[in-house]
Amino acid sequence: MYLRSIAALPQAILLSALFATLPASFAGAQMKVTDSGYLDTQGFSVMLYQNTYHPVFVDEKNAAMQIILHGQRIATNGDVRLMPTPEQWDLVAKLKERKADKEHNRLTADLSFPAYQMDYTLEVTAEPGGVRVSVNLDKPLPEKLAGRAGFNLEFLPSIYTGKSYAVDGKQFGVIPRSPQDPMQQVLPPADDPKKLPYQDEWDQAKGYTQPLPLVTGGSITLAAENPLYRVNVSSETAPVSLYDGRNRAQNGWFVLRSLIPSGKTEGAVVWHIHPDLIPNWTRPPMVAHSQAGYPPNFPKVAVIELDPNFDAPKTAKVVRLGADGSYHQVFEGPITAPTPWLRYHYANFDFSTVNEPGLYAIEYAGQRTDLFPIARDVYSRTWQSSLDGFLAVEMDHVSVREGYRLWHGVSHMDDARQAPPNTQHFDGYSTGPNLDSHYNPGEHIPGLNVGGWFDAGDYDNIAPSQYTVIENLSLAYKEFGLKWDELSVDETARTVEMHRPDGVPDAVQQVKHGVLQVLAQYKAVGHPFMGMIEPNLREYTHLGDAASITDERIYSDKLGPNEIDGNYSGKPDDRWAFTTKMPFLQYGAAAALASASRALKGWDDPLAKECLETAIKLWDEEHAHPTPSQRSFYGPPGMAAIGEWRAAVQLLIATDGGEPYKTRVRELFPTVRQHFAFGGWMAALALPYMDAEFKQQLEEAVKSYKTELDADLAKTPFGVPPSLGTWGGSSQVAAFGSRMYFLHKAFPQIVGPEYTLRAANYLLGTHPVSSTSYISSVGTVSKLKAYGNNRADGTFIPGGMIPGYIVIKPDFPESIDDFGFLWFENEYTVSTTSDWILAANAADALTR
Ligand SMILES: [Ca+2]
Ligand SMILES: [Ca+2]
Numbered sequence: 025m026y027l028r029s030i031a032a033l034p035q036a037i038l039l040s041a042l043f044a045t046l047p048a049s050f051a052g053a054q055m056k057v058t059d060s061g062y063l064d065t066q067g068f069s070v071m072l073y074q075n076t077y078h079p080v081f082v083d084e085k086n087a088a089m090q091i092i093l094h095g096q097r098i099a100t101n102g103d104v105r106l107m108p109t110p111e112q113w114d115l116v117a118k119l120k121e122r123k124a125d126k127e128h129n130r131l132t133a134d135l136s137f138p139a140y141q142m143d144y145t146l147e148v149t150a151e152p153g154g155v156r157v158s159v160n161l162d163k164p165l166p167e168k169l170a171g172r173a174g175f176n177l178e179f180l181p182s183i184y185t186g187k188s189y190a191v192d193g194k195q196f197g198v199i200p201r202s203p204q205d206p207m208q209q210v211l212p213p214a215d216d217p218k219k220l221p222y223q224d225e226w227d228q229a230k231g232y233t234q235p236l237p238l239v240t241g242g243s244i245t246l247a248a249e250n251p252l253y254r255v256n257v258s259s260e261t262a263p264v265s266l267y268d269g270r271n272r273a274q275n276g277w278f279v280l281r282s283l284i285p286s287g288k289t290e291g292a293v294v295w296h297i298h299p300d301l302i303p304n305w306t307r308p309p310m311v312a313h314s315q316a317g318y319p320p321n322f323p324k325v326a327v328i329e330l331d332p333n334f335d336a337p338k339t340a341k342v343v344r345l346g347a348d349g350s351y352h353q354v355f356e357g358p359i360t361a362p363t364p365w366l367r368y369h370y371a372n373f374d375f376s377t378v379n380e381p382g383l384y385a386i387e388y389a390g391q392r393t394d395l396f397p398i399a400r401d402v403y404s405r406t407w408q409s410s411l412d413g414f415l416a417v418e419m420d421h422v423s424v425r426e427g428y429r430l431w432h433g434v435s436h437m438d439d440a441r442q443a444p445p446n447t448q449h450f451d452g453y454s455t456g457p458n459l460d461s462h463y464n465p466g467e468h469i470p471g472l473n474v475g476g477w478f479d480a481g482d483y484d485n486i487a488p489s490q491y492t493v494i495e496n497l498s499l500a501y502k503e504f505g506l507k508w509d510e511l512s513v514d515e516t517a518r519t520v521e522m523h524r525p526d527g528v529p530d531a532v533q534q535v536k537h538g539v540l541q542v543l544a545q546y547k548a549v550g551h552p553f554m555g556m557i558e559p560n561l562r563e564y565t566h567l568g569d570a571a572s573i574t575d576e577r578i579y580s581d582k583l584g585p586n587e588i589d590g591n592y593s594g595k596p597d598d599r600w601a602f603t604t605k606m607p608f609l610q611y612g613a614a615a616a617l618a619s620a621s622r623a624l625k626g627w628d629d630p631l632a633k634e635c636l637e638t639a640i641k642l643w644d645e646e647h648a649h650p651t652p653s654q655r656s657f658y659g660p661p662g663m664a665a666i667g668e669w670r671a672a673v674q675l676l677i678a679t680d681g682g683e684p685y686k687t688r689v690r691e692l693f694p695t696v697r698q699h700f701a702f703g704g705w706m707a708a709l710a711l712p713y714m715d716a717e718f719k720q721q722l723e724e725a726v727k728s729y730k731t732e733l734d735a736d737l738a739k740t741p742f743g744v745p746p747s748l749g750t751w752g753g754s755s756q757v758a759a760f761g762s763r764m765y766f767l768h769k770a771f772p773q774i775v776g777p778e779y780t781l782r783a784a785n786y787l788l789g790t791h792p793v794s795s796t797s798y799i800s801s802v803g804t805v806s807k808l809k810a811y812g813n814n815r816a817d818g819t820f821i822p823g824g825m826i827p828g829y830i831v832i833k834p835d836f837p838e839s840i841d842d843f844g845f846l847w848f849e850n851e852y853t854v855s856t857t858s859d860w861i862l863a864a865n866a867a868d869a870l871t872r
């Protein structure tokens with residue numbers, strides 16, 4: 025099966041392989057450069073560097089040359105790489121310039137590996153049957169890169185696992201479910217350019233190995249058996265090899281690669297990439313609806329996503345399920361005229377008149393959706409898993425058990441070591457020259473191994489997310505009387521048990537778990553700080569039980585690397601504490617602690633008192649001695665005031681209308697109303713303590729916000745803030761949902777309930793690309809492969825909310841259902857999930 029020699033094949037074989045794969049139907053079709061700068065024909069698009077590598081996280085599997093075939097992004101990262109299966113932090117080329125040439129139907133990118141003085145142009149040109157890709161070097165390949173630099177193109181595992189590969193039309197195999205290739209050691213030359221220290225350290229820790237190819241030949245066809253994803257790559261130059269990137273990393277893709285030969289410049293690599301395009305292929309319509317269903321007597325609107333070339337029927341139907349399995353039509357109605365957005369068209373299907381409780385499906389264009397209920401209480405069971413499932417699993421410094429399963433043992437008992445000065449950490453944390461701590465660099469800071477949550481798919485404890493969770497849950501508890509109790513939490517024993525009520529509301533217990541960490545930081549170094557994170561990439565990339573990331577023993581430099589002495593060890597694996605004092609953290613902690621004091625009252629009065637006292641102290645200290653800002657987290661001027669504003673509002677409420685918070689709320693409002701969505705709206709929470717004049721000002725602000733908002737939302741098909749960044753926007757939609765609830769409550773004559781319900785229905789499935797609920801295990805069809813810390817098992821954490829679709833630039837919305845490794849679409853975070861808990865309760869309150 026393994027062809028280890030990569031002898032060049034005669035040109036005649038290459039040409040026959042090339043023409044044999046050309047389907048007659050497509051041989052004449054010609055891709056064209058679109059106005060938005062990529063190569064396109066019906067069913068097939070090729071983008072070149074419209075998406076670039078991330079400045080911090082580097083390889084996100086969304087960069088360089090990318091291929092969209094029959095509605096799926098099948099391949100990414102097409103460019104020169106220095107190893108067969110590079111990983112997230114491995115070297116990528118620097119983009120100098122990209123061009124789209126309409127006249128010649130050609131995309132070019134000027135690129136460089138400056139450390140190797142290698143400059144080249146990547147050229148992708150339309151040709152009959154597909155595209156021709158060539159790598160044109162400015163100078164012959166540097167000797168140091170001989171046998172290392174090659175053109176790579178990575179294929180999506182969720183499509184190609186279990187599919188065939190065919191080499192030169194005669195040698196066949198199937199890509200296995202799990203990687204199984206022999207590894208060989210590939211040491212970099214001793215005089216290789218220096219990498220960043222954390223990359224060097226990682227390379228040494230993980231070992232310099234790369235897999236041998238599954239196969240090598242002049243032409244490789246993937247998924248010959250599947251007309252949707254069949255694609256052939258043939259090389260005019262060095263042979264093509266197929267590698268399995270999963271041998272190195274669970275998030276690896278399948279790589280096709282040809283080495284760059286020495287001595288050549290123009291056409292150093294020439295490939296022909298030919299899909300087997302289905303003539304006149306159109307993407308089937310996608311009917312987006314709420315997977316949790318709809319309450320009677322409220323709007324029910326599905327959004328239908330249409331390929332512009334699809335001949336769209338003008339009406340859709342609603343059918344009701346009978347106990348005998350029959351479906352009875354209860355409604356047929358028109359869809360609205362399709363309107364374009366990005367690369368698709370969108371139409372609404374309003375079936376609000378269907379109100380009788382039951383189980384329903386929508387039928388459109390020969391498809392029937394999955395079932396959804398119409399019932400008064402559809403939102404009432406949409407947030408519990410987020411609270412007693414996902415958030416519980418993310419609890420740090422405790423063990424978490426569910427029935428027979430231990431989600432994780434007690435984690436990070438060795439927290440934490442003082443991070444050194446002038447450090448730039450790979451996950452964005454940093455220190456300057458001043459640590460604002462009386463601990464020496466590397467010294468153990470006692471007392472930090474308590475409370476808090478893992479931030480996301482990784483295991484760091486980052487302060488702003490913790491504050492958001494505390495504030496959201498406190499607010500949800502006070503506003504909606506969240507008495508849900510299915511967790512037993514014992515902070516002394518450090519144990520959490522799911523499905524075992526203990527008489528204390530879980531929201532209160534989660535709030536307490538959050539403030540234990542915030543208060544621990546304050547006690548340890550005198551102020552809140554940014555957080556704690558694994559010190560190296562080997563630990564950072566850990567997937568498995570959180571309790572086994574570190575050895576749980578405090579590091580001592582008096583012990584050898586493998587020595588243990590009681591609670592101490594010589595292994596420097598403890599997390600770093602990034603202790604820099606920052607004004608937005610001072611205020612962030614004050615806001616979180618003030619809000620927590622309200623939720624804890626009656627359950628843990630001493631802790632409630634300590635939270636409020638500490639919040640007041642932080643406020644007072646920050647006003648007496650403002651912390652100089654070392655780094656701006658809030659972008660535009662005026663946004664800095666938001667931190668103080670949030671603290672002022674929370675302290676105002678926690679002190680029952682106390683001063684100086686009331687005065688400060690009045691003073692800050694004119695500034696923060698410019699950033700209404702980012703916190704200015706919280707004025708609605710302050711209303712009970714403010715006078716009529718303030719209410720008048722807020723009313724005006726709400727009116728102008730609503731006008732702007734309605735105009736903005738009208739530009740998108742889904743009526744919620746669109747996801748146009750490099751990370752899916754579900755969190756913004758959830759926050760929008762709860763914000764609009766509080767504005768509706770304060771000014772029902774201005775703001776209706778429909779915004780909050782739209783946000784909830786969006787997150788539950790009424791969104792682009794697919795109708796999959798973004799909250800795992802909530803709704804009939806939900807996201808069941810996600811980027812939680814159990815992602816190596818290809819599974820989910822109940823109740824976690826994913827970011828959802830992003831736009832692959834310039835116009836391809838993507839949210840891949842059966843793949844969980846794209847963090848920008850799939851990574852749960854605790855703050856986002858707490859946004860959902862609040863929004864879902866708001867939707868429930870509005871409809872009952
Ligand atoms: Ca993180
Ligand atoms: Ca409980």
Ligand SMILES: [Ca+2]
Nearest residue numbers: 438575577598
């Ligand atoms: Ca340790």
